[in-house]
Amino acid sequence: MVELCGQFVSGIEFEGHVVARISESGNLSNSLCEGESFAVRSVRIAGAQRNIKREHVERDLGRLILRDSRGTRVDLDAPDKTFLAILSPDKVMLGLVTNTREKGAISRRRPRKRPFFHPSTMQPKLARCMVNLARPRPGEVLLDPFCGIGGHLIEAGLMGCRVIGVDVNRRMLRGASRNLAYFGVNPEGLLLGDARSLSFSKIDSIATDPPYGRCASTAGSTPKELLTSFLSDVRNVLKLGSFICLAAAKETGVEDIGRDLGFKVVENYDIYVHRSLTRRLVVLRWG
Numbered sequence: 001m002v003e004l005c006g007q008f009v010s011g012i013e014f015e016g017h018v019v020a021r022i023s024e025s026g027n028l029s030n031s032l033c034e035g036e037s038f039a040v041r042s043v044r045i046a047g048a049q050r051n052i053k054r055e056h057v058e059r060d061l062g063r064l065i066l067r068d069s070r071g072t073r074v075d076l077d078a079p080d081k082t083f084l085a086i087l088s089p090d091k092v093m094l095g096l097v098t099n100t101r102e103k104g105a106i107s108r109r110r111p112r113k114r115p116f117f118h119p120s121t122m123q124p125k126l127a128r129c130m131v132n133l134a135r136p137r138p139g140e141v142l143l144d145p146f147c148g149i150g151g152h153l154i155e156a157g158l159m160g161c162r163v164i165g166v167d168v169n170r171r172m173l174r175g176a177s178r179n180l181a182y183f184g185v186n187p188e189g190l191l192l193g194d195a196r197s198l199s200f201s202k203i204d205s206i207a208t209d210p211p212y213g214r215c216a217s218t219a220g221s222t223p224k225e226l227l228t229s230f231l232s233d234v235r236n237v238l239k240l241g242s243f244i245c246l247a248a249a250k251e252t253g254v255e256d257i258g259r260d261l262g263f264k265v266v267e268n269y270d271i272y273v274h275r276s277l278t279r280r281l282v283v284l285r286w287g
């Protein structure tokens with residue numbers, strides 16, 4: 001979910017509204033090599049430091065960096081390195097950008113842009129957030145036992161997890177298969193089965209959105225019954241110390257079900273969807 005990250009270079013000191021110096025200008029020589037081009041950008045956090053004009057900070061810093069580093073030049077269109085000045089409420093800092101999230105990548109994964117659509121699927125941003133909360137690491141196995149058309153599996157697969165999906169509905173699985181292939185995710189398995197009787201063991205993490213009995217069917221049982229038998233069974237499937245992030249309608253009391261079955265409730269978050277649905281994201285730890 002991070003848009004951009006980088007390495008701290010230095011604090012920035014001002015005289016009036018003009019950048020006077022970079023506190024640790026020694027760090028600059030580690031950031032830029034002779035012959036490299038750079039640009040300085042800036043960002044203001046929550047309206048901070050309104051007395052300082054961003055374009056002035058960028059210009060002043062550009063001059064200071066040029067002065068303090070040998071053989072470098074400014075290139076605003078295609079710089080080798082980008083510095084970012086962060087205007088935060090209590091200080092202004094300079095960093096060197098090391099990674100950025102590809103622009104528009106999340107919106108390209110929106111449900112309507114996938115080859116197979118179903119209204120029960122989750123938006124990619126929330127699905128990614130749930131996968132993050134399940135704390136998987138690249139190379140580990142993440143399971144979605146109610147995988148539907150694969151929203152969570154796409155996100156986990158793109159993070160480098162080995163993904164397995166299970167669903168009771170063959171048509172949904174076919175949709176998941178097309179969607180995963182479209183985003184270049186090659187699952188370890190997409191299996192027809194019931195999340196209440198899984199035959200796996202040593203799964204590293206689970207991110208899942210079981211049906212609430214509205215868009216996606218709970219096939220005759222109440223959402224509470226479904227969650228209870230799923231969470232009861234899944235205890236044999238998970239490695240000790242692993243995490244599940246799951247979503248449920250708030251009134252289902254999913255965290256109480258988890259607690260009664262011996263899970264540790266790590267965190268939960270409510271998301272208002274509409275008048276008759278508030279989603280609760282719950283993170284449970286096994287062992």
Ligand SMILES: C[S@@+](CC[C@H](N)C(=O)[O-])C[C@H]1O[C@@H](n2cnc3c(N)ncnc32)[C@H](O)[C@@H]1O
Nearest residue numbers: 121122146147148149150151167168169194195
């Ligand atoms: C809300 S959808 C999942 C959406 C998916 N995570 C996504 O973002 O694309 C819930 C899915 O659970 C499946 N399902 C319902 N009962 C099930 C069960 N007992 N075992 C496995 N899957 C089940 C439904 O067929 C449906 O596809």
